[in-house]
Amino acid sequence: MIHESQMMSDTPVSEPTPAAPTALANVSRRAMLGGMGALVLALSWREPALAEDKKEEPKKFGADAMPHGWQDDPKVFVAIAPDGTVTVTCHRAEMGQGVRTSIAFVIADELEAIWDKVKVTQAWGDETRFGNQDTDGSRSLRHFFQHLRHAGAAARLMLVQAAAKQWNVPVSEVKAENHVVTHAKSKRSLGYGEIAAAAAALPVPARESVALKDAKDFKYIGKGKIGLVDNRDITTGKAIYGLDTRIDGMLYAVVARPPVFGGKVTSFDDADAKKIPGVVKIFQIDAPEAPVEFQPLGGVAVIAKNTWAAMKARDALKVTWDDGPNATYDSVAFRGELEKAARAPGKVVRNQGDVDGAMAKAKKKIEAEYFVPHLVQAPMEPPAAVVRIKDGFCEAWACTQAPQATHDRLAKKLNLAADKVRVNQTLLGGGFGRKSKPDYVVEAALCSQAVDGAPVKLVWTREDDIHHGYYHTISVERLEAGLDDKGMPVAWLHRSAAPTIGSIFAAGAKNELPFELGMGLTNTPFNVPNIRLENPEADAHVRIGWFRSVSNIPHAFAIQSFVNELAHAAGKDPKDYLLALIGPDRKIDPTTLGDVWNYGEDPSRYPIDTGRLRGVIEAAAKGIGWGRKMAKNTGLGIAGHYSFVTHTAVAAEVEVGDKGEVRVKRVDIAIDCGPQVNPERIRSQMEGAVVMGMGLALSSEITFKDGRAQQNNFDGYEITRIDAAPKEIHVHLLPNPNYSGPLGGVGEPGVPPVAPAIANAIFAATGRRIRQLPIRDQLSA
Incomplete structure (x- = not known):
């Protein structure tokens, strides 16, 4: 929607200059350095670069089969004004995920700053100065947490060194805490603003000389007690979009x-x-x-x-x-082309054991196809x-x-x-x-x-956004499994047919890129001896682009739904069967499975941890009361998934009405993202992921006829309405106190397990399978 004043007024107003400390401004570097105060740190600690470090989008996401992706180069400004105000520059985009707040309080915690004296300014686009600024891939804190900590700790050490020099006392006798530098023996103290100018004259300390705080001394990190720095401006309409x-x-x-x-x-x-x-x-x-x-x-x-x-x-x-x-593009007809492609051999992207031989000897064979339509991001602000x-x-x-x-x-x-x-x-x-x-x-x-x-x-109007966007790919996922006499798979075949994002970077690209295949396909962590994964060719007839969680959506929907079908065929509890399929606790190097991308991370630091995956599945199941007796036409469903180096699971309670209407009554979502920097925002992200995932499961789709998108606005492209949201969403954060260890992503991992959990719950309630999204009126027939 366009605000009425924007549509009708011919009279411009001055460019807004935020007055509140939490408001965000874009200023020149000279004004920034001069206006922020006496101490300004530009801190950059570069970690060893990996192959094909960054820059061009296709290479960055693995088109050239780089081994472990890229590393970011953070350069974050920390400034202390004479009045003690600490200004942190946020180099990532704020779009509701709370990154401005989280970045600020990581620095503030290590700096020992009082939160009321902290404000945030937004960086402009300058990768040389601020490091990688692409806010995507659920990696803002994942890649910058330790660097942000060092920035705050280095500033704290410089304040201590300046005070020790002024007082002519050993640095070891000086302490910075709660925005004050103190020398206990002489009972002297200085506010941060009073000593900032002297600190600015000192060299930035070497990284190895900077001591980080012990996690037990954190005041902000991991506490979840701080609201958004710009929450008041956002809720009162002062924030500038x-x-x-x-x-x-x-x-x-x-x-x-x-x-x-x-x-x-x-x-x-x-x-x-x-x-x-x-x-x-x-x-x-x-x-x-x-x-x-x-x-x-x-x-x-x-x-x-x-x-x-x-x-x-x-x-x-x-x-x-x-x-x-693309004048004749018809997404209904194209689905038939994808189905045909998925039923024939495609490019092999993972081959383990002898699938054909094991399939031929299996006691039972199960096969199914799953369909996910085009989707569009449709942010509230076009x-x-x-x-x-x-x-x-x-x-x-x-x-x-x-x-x-x-x-x-x-x-x-x-x-x-x-x-x-x-x-x-x-x-x-x-x-x-x-x-x-x-x-x-x-x-x-x-x-x-x-x-x-x-x-x-x-x-762009809403209609522009829906008609001319970058769409999530349409896909057909075909799975086949050969079961032994205990109902467990001895052979697993998965063909994923979908147009690739690579098509916007290379004309004629027909196979998915390594980063798309590495989103829940090539890195399937099941304990099955014979696995073959294939990627048939598919043409792109629209602009294919990133959508929250990207290819994890179709892969998770298909795989987690298929596991539920196998459990039913084996006569076993779906949750127990899923855990048995995952197998014993082990840490898997995804590159050994054919995933050369691994979300851009070093697999030795970020392996797939089946123990953690089991943990979130068990936590979600326990939260929803898995195994309890259910009323007629109600059921429980469960799904787990690994994405963005984070393990997530969803358990859903669903009721299906007499006319086939689906009501999601309760959702329990569990996440193990490693150390939790801002628990409050993790909960918010998971709640939002549940609601968004529900939309993908129940109502959202873009269809094309004669090359044209058939939906125009939210009356046709339906997202979850407030009356359809679950009455209860319970978020379970699995604790991990090791703040020196790697962080996982948070923004995207909550979405993929939602749709299969709902589909599996519908089967438990009605005995009817959902193999295509959205569900809409499939159950009313």
């Missing part, structure tokens, strides 16, 4: 894009559109050449004095489209950006998950040097992967360029 950005002289723009991916403008008549009061300019944006990557789709842009005029003028355009090579090009300098304000990628695309498209482009990151009203692709920011830049550099706000 991408759609809220306004600067003097700003114009507004929308784009009529090709209704079919790969299409282009043949001709257009803008005579009627120009009659709309307030229209400033109408011009054509050329369609991109393949591969499309993050480029705009092309079309006809309309720039006006307000959004309403731009939208009305777009409606008045008469555009003739060449629909291009894509939006403001761009101004002035005196050869491009400045953007955008709700982007990837400010550095945005910067690079702007520089390339406008043919500007890197230092002539700046991307200011606003708060995001949701992202889920959509806002890591900055095509909409490039569109805004082209609009500004078309009006001699005047600032232009480019707005």
